[in-house]
Amino acid sequence: MEQKLLDSKTIFKLRVLEELSKREVVELDELSRELGLQADELSAIIGEMKENHLIRVEDSSVVWLAGDNPSRIKPWGWSYVYKTIVGSTMHVAKGLPSWSIVVAEYQVHSYGRHGKEWISDLGGVWATFKLPLEDRIAQYLPLAIPVVLCELFRERFGVDAKIKWPNDVVVKGGKLAGIIIEGEFYKNRLHVYVGIGINVNNDPKLEKAVSLKSIVGKLTPRNRILSYLSGVMGRIEKYVENHKKLQAQYLGLLETLGRRVAVLLLRDGAVTGKVIGVTETGDLVVDTGVEKVKFSSTEVYELKYL
Amino acid sequence: MEQKLLDSKTIFKLRVLEELSKREVVELDELSRELGLQADELSAIIGEMKENHLIRVEDSSVVWLAGDNPSRIKPWGWSYVYKTIVGSTMHVAKGLPSWSIVVAEYQVHSYGRHGKEWISDLGGVWATFKLPLEDRIAQYLPLAIPVVLCELFRERFGVDAKIKWPNDVVVKGGKLAGIIIEGEFYKNRLHVYVGIGINVNNDPKLEKAVSLKSIVGKLTPRNRILSYLSGVMGRIEKYVENHKKLQAQYLGLLETLGRRVAVLLLRDGAVTGKVIGVTETGDLVVDTGVEKVKFSSTEVYELKYL
Structure with a gap:
């Protein structure tokens, strides 16, 4: 440990x-x-x-203020768990029934994609949503969740949030929110864990991270965000019904689109080229000048802008 | 802070x-x-x-094991408070009614006499007893409490515990327990806070500290110690009734007696000489070769053996 x-x-x-x-x-x-x-x-x-x-x-x-106290909400239809300090909300959610939300004030061992560092300090929203989903729905979550978050920031806070592939939510290059999606088969059913970390009122320590507080210039009652998310996550299937629309929404928000990038792979090596799109399930399509190559987020360690 | x-x-x-x-x-x-x-x-x-x-x-x-779980005891006649982590049990006791005991698993800001460092790590007994006492009784506590602790270690654990003036309990030079006594007048009544720290099953970090575990070679159920102390502290007046006897008991346990020492004073300066006794209320009597000098524990920062 x-x-x-x-x-x-x-x-x-x-x-x-x-x-x-x-x-x-x-x-x-x-x-x-x-x-x-x-x-x-x-x-x-x-x-x-x-x-x-x-x-x-x-x-x-x-x-x-009750609106900033996440222990005060009882999202309808969800089993809701509030903790002050945990190793990780993802681990708390393991073993809980589906339709559970875990929210913590502080995570000691929080992690991002591929175990990357993610600091969950005081004042942020650190949550895991556990959902029972069919495979055919779950495959679209990598597109749907960042779109949902961008909508939240754009519509409720007037913040120009965009997506950095695969699913970071960024504002002017600073990371405002991170997403981690994990699946687990139990009794022949797929349970999906959606981990969402949002720098709300915390002071992010990592370089290139930015908080909502610093963007809007004041503290935000976090329950507004949690209520919004619990509502949306409860009807996430609606968001993915129309794949083509979702894909278009995602592309419309993708700041990565049209950028020249270096794709650093988990296995050794890197590919450079221009981002020309994503597939329906969110694979990145890069034009290397020689060919068009698709990358799944599971094989990419990091995407660097050139 | x-x-x-x-x-x-x-x-x-x-x-x-x-x-x-x-x-x-x-x-x-x-x-x-x-x-x-x-x-x-x-x-x-x-x-x-x-x-x-x-x-x-x-x-x-x-x-x-229930016997090591201090939340399990309910000392008769006491209001009992168990905490996992506190700044200091002394501060928790402030504001509680008299006849309260506060026990914590871990103290972050524990302190010894004159604010000296005292580390309260996991496995020790860290407790404060709050007592209403008359001044004429309270003045003898600096003798009574170390005597009580030595009796505990000697009679219950067969450990050759002695006193280093004014009130450290030592075994072969290593500090096994520390005591801090504070008083407070409230509504014309004296309330005494007796802070006791015992290295029981912890691994003391400070040099010259020793744990009961390392002396007896096994873990001790801490409730044995807490029950003993709550019993004794409830009838502490009995221990001081006969001042002369208490003084003799204290002197009999005082490893400092007869030693050549340097008395480092809180105000600048030091006095060296041979310890020839203590007064009825615990002042140290030192023969400097020229004269006999008395020192109260409140004016002495540290006593060094020469």
Whole structure:
């Protein structure tokens, strides 16, 4: 197990969120006693938390705006699990029934495609949706999920979100959201895990990452995003009914289209060329000048713009 | 606030203890899902936990021996608070009613006399007892508490525990337990906080620290210690009734007696000489060769053997 270090402030911020998730309002005195922190230590922690969470201090209490407290939502038709700290929401979802959503405030071992680093710090939306889907539907998720996310950012927040193939959501080159899709056959049925990470009110540490907060200039109540996603994920089949339309939507949002790229393969080697499209199920089509080559996201480690 | 780093393993060990403290037995599958860890990650964590806690794996469950699980005791006459992680048990006790005991698995900001470093890692006994005491009783605690601890180690564990002035409990020069005593007047009444830290099953990181585990060669169920202490602390007045006897007991256990020492003072300066005794309330008496000087523990930063 990779040994990650957490600072004690993060631990106490999570403990504060845990207390607030139960009650929304907590007396500072009580909280200081609960956590075994001195008043000035607690007040420094709360002060910092305001940068990533919609909390405020009123009289001698801390208040967490209900709309930013993901423990407060009960998405209809879903089994919903809220955690403050987990290894990964993907792992929590394993073993849960289908139609489960797992949301965490902090993931210690979060990962991206091909196990790439993805930091899930305080204030973001880190969620896994577990769905029972037929194979013929599931194959279109790599197109549908980034389209859904782009629509969310464009329509609800007026943000010019685009797709970097295969499924990063970017704004002006900065990664705003990441997606990971995994499948599992159990009792002859396919269960799909859709992991979504969105830099909402957190301060992303990775280079080339950007938060919604920095784009819109203020904190966003995260439940708006979670409610939207739970609604859309519940009817994701609708999104893929018309493959041709989905493909067109995806291409319309694909900033990668027309770009000259280097395709770094998981097996050694790289191919360079111009992106001329994607297939119905999201394979990248690259014109090398000599031939047209298709790449599945499972064989590509990274796509670099040239 | 001092920024301490914790490793993610410690965090997950604490989460495991939290789950076990509620139920004593937990299915590994369930735990792995609860924490969002893969089976092999969880199994590595449980494996390490066995070094500091009396837990075992049976079939596909983790079991915590009730006697090592401090959440399981309900000391008679006390209000009892068990926490997995706190800043300090002393701070948790502030604001709680008198006759409270606070026990934590891990303290982030634990401190010793004069704010000295004291590491409270996994497997130790970290507790604060809050007592209402009259001043005339409280003044003898600096003698009574180390005597009580030495009796515990000598009688229950056959360990040759001694006192290093003012109130460290040592075995062959290694620090086995530390004590911190603080008082607070509230509504004209004195409330005393007795903080006790014992290296039981933990692996102390500080040089010159030693654990009961390393002395007796096995793990000790910590509730034996906590039950003993809650019993004794409830009738601590009995221990100080006969001041002369208490003073004699303390002197009999004081390894510092007769030693040549350097007394480092909190205000600049140091005094060297031979320890020839302590007063009834625990002040150190040193013969400098020229005169006999008394030192209160509040003015001494450190006592060094020469």
